[in-house]
Amino acid sequence: MAKRGMQEATFLILTALAGGAQHGYGIIADVEQISERRVRLKAGTLYAALDRLRDDGLIELDREEIVDSRLRRYYRLTAGGSSTLAEEAERLSSHVRTALSRLQLTGGLPA
Amino acid sequence: MTDSRQRLEQRYRRLLSLYPKSFRETRREEMLSTLLDGSEQDRTRPRADEAVNLVGNALKMQTLHSEIPDRHPFGLLAFRAILAVWIIVATVILCSMGLWVWGAVVFVFFPLNAYLADRIVKRSIRPDRSIRPHRSV
Numbered sequence: 001m002a003k004r005g006m007q008e009a010t011f012l013i014l015t016a017l018a019g020g021a022q023h024g025y026g027i028i029a030d031v032e033q034i035s036e037r038r039v040r041l042k043a044g045t046l047y048a049a050l051d052r053l054r055d056d057g058l059i060e061l062d063r064e065e066i067v068d069s070r071l072r073r074y075y076r077l078t079a080g081g082s083s084t085l086a087e088e089a090e091r092l093s094s095h096v097r098t099a100l101s102r103l104q105l106t107g108g109l110p111a
Numbered sequence: 112m113t114d115s116r117q118r119l120e121q122r123y124r125r126l127l128s129l130y131p132k133s134f135r136e137t138r139r140e141e142m143l144s145t146l147l148d149g150s151e152q153d154r155t156r157p158r159a160d161e162a163v164n165l166v167g168n169a170l171k172m173q174t175l176h177s178e179i180p181d182r183h184p185f186g187l188l189a190f191r192a193i194l195a196v197w198i199i200v201a202t203v204i205l206c207s208m209g210l211w212v213w214g215a216v217v218f219v220f221f222p223l224n225a226y227l228a229d230r231i232v233k234r235s236i237r238p239d240r241s242i243r244p245h246r247s248v
Binding site: 071 | 134138140142143144147160165168171172
């Protein structure tokens with residue numbers, strides 16, 4: 001079976017971590033910024049995704065910190081995570097190129 | 112820590128208690144930090160969308176992480192009973208936070224959903240039926 005595209009939330013989480021290790025709320029804030037405030041991850045969704053990504057070997061624990069008696073775990077991309085994100089980004093940008101060039105051909109692209 | 116912060120923390124803890132034990136043990140404190148980091152200082156109740164998202168994800172983990180004993184009739188009965196209690200607890204927690212509508216949604220639609228899923232899976236197991244449990248979208 002052909003490999004299915006990555007979910008947008010997963011793509012954005014990996015993109016957030018591509019900039020360096022981050023903790024839970026750091027990822028949420030970064031994803032909000034990357035998506036220009038369109039995507040605000042909820043904690044339940046984030047931790048389900050982090051669990052899955054860790055099981056798949058795409059991310060790993062970077063370090064733990066206690067700030068104001070609160071536990072913060074930082075995550076980072078693994079080598080596999082980086083290459084998976086790169087592949088997905090390439091796949092998406094190829095789709096974007098095709099869409100833009102076809103729109104140009106049919107005059108559907110606003111000037 | 113301020114009083115309102117403590118109240119908020121307590122309410123988020125109650126919601127997190129709906130997750131499976133193994134998940135709670137490793138993730139609760141960390142998730143709590145993330146939830147509190149994302150909350151305004153004067154907030155005393157969880158945001159409705161966060162609360163509902165936690166309940167939904169907790170249910171997903173409860174059903175996915177547990178070994179559903181499909182061969183043993185008593186095991187299946189026990190699983191359903193646990194799920195029924197879980198739904199009641201989730202409803203009570205949501206209602207206690209003033210999220211009445213969401214409490215009602217969980218109380219009515221989660222069992223309905225589970226019932227329908229059960230029916231579809233049962234039908235699909237029989238070879239003479241054409242409905243399949245999973246359809247890729």
